[in-house]
Amino acid sequence: MSIEVKKKDNESINNLLRRFRQKVESTRHLITVKSGQFYTKKPNKRAQKESALKRKQSRDKREYLKKIGQIEDEPRGYQYKK
Numbered sequence: 001m002s003i004e005v006k007k008k009d010n011e012s013i014n015n016l017l018r019r020f021r022q023k024v025e026s027t028r029h030l031i032t033v034k035s036g037q038f039y040t041k042k043p044n045k046r047a048q049k050e051s052a053l054k055r056k057q058s059r060d061k062r063e064y065l066k067k068i069g070q071i072e073d074e075p076r077g078y079q080y081k082k
Contacts, residue, residue: 003027 005020024030043051065071 003029 003020003023005016005023007016062071066073
């Protein structure tokens with residue numbers, strides 16, 4: 001889990017730090033460390049069932065609206081603006 005960056009010949013400290021930050025971001029270690037920073041309590045079974053029911057209802061409603069043509073089918077993921 002350790003990340004090493006060795007200094008190259010004639011490399012400034014700023015460039016070394018920049019390479020280290022890029023490597024940390026690319027390995028996503030910081031995200032995993034921050035996610036474990038605080039304890040989050042798991043929802044109880046009733047809350048899990050309620051949230052699953054809400055997700056299913058919203059999914060069904062969206063499919064119905066697509067079927068009758070009130071909304072268009074949107075692709076998933078981030079879309080670049082042209």
